[in-house]
Every structure is written in C-alpha cells, then in structure tokens.
Amino acid sequence: MENWSLISLCVLLGLTSRWTVSFHSYSGAGKQPMFGDYEAQRHWQEVTYNLPVHEWYLNTTNNDLNYWGLDYPPLTAYHSLVCAYVAKLLNPEWVELHVSRGYESHSHKLFMRATGR
Numbered sequence: 001m002e003n004w005s006l007i008s009l010c011v012l013l014g015l016t017s018r019w020t021v022s023f024h025s026y027s028g029a030g031k032q033p034m035f036g037d038y039e040a041q042r043h044w045q046e047v048t049y050n051l052p053v054h055e056w057y058l059n060t061t062n063n064d065l066n067y068w069g070l071d072y073p074p075l076t077a078y079h080s081l082v083c084a085y086v087a088k089l090l091n092p093e094w095v096e097l098h099v100s101r102g103y104e105s106h107s108h109k110l111f112m113r114a115t116g117r
Helices: 001-022 034-049 074-090 106-114
Strands: none
Touching: 001 106, 034 074, 034 106, 074 106
C-alpha cells in the first residue's frame, strides 16, 4: 500500500509539473516560418499520421524535409504516430496535412506537453 501512495504522489507531481509548464511559452512561439521546436514535434505527428511509412524520411511533395523533416530514429517516429492518433481523436485540425502548419493553441500545447512531445 505504501508503494502505491508513493507512485500516486510521483504521478500527480509529474502531471502537475507538466500542466504548470504548459502556461509558459516555448521557443519559436508565433515566429514564422518555422515556429520552433514545438512545431517540429507537431509536424512530425502530421507527417507520420498522413503519410505511408516509406515516405517519412523522403523529400516528396507532401513531405518537405526542409520544413522540420523527420530526423529522429523510427522508434521516435512511431511514438509521434501514436500521439497523432490521439491528437486526431481530440482535434483533427492538429494533424491535417499541410493545413495545420504553424498551428498553435493552448489546448494543443497542453496535449503536447502531456504526451512528452
């Protein structure tokens, strides 16, 4: 029972920390054309959700590698894909191909921070 209390306290502390951090800005907020690391993480979700796996690392008309091209190993890309499926359920605008470029909102920032992105 004592272990469950410690685990619960740690989880609560972690969630509270992430929630508190979500009120603060991030590098590149509102700064076109690249919008910073936040946009990179969001864009990777867009790419992994909308494109077939064999196009994730290729420069194509739907995947401009000069705009936050996916440059992490495949395991990280699959994590982005799982997060993208959840994002699509919560708000499809978050991962719309091409249309969501530069998308910024408080609810999405909270989602990104909660998923470790």
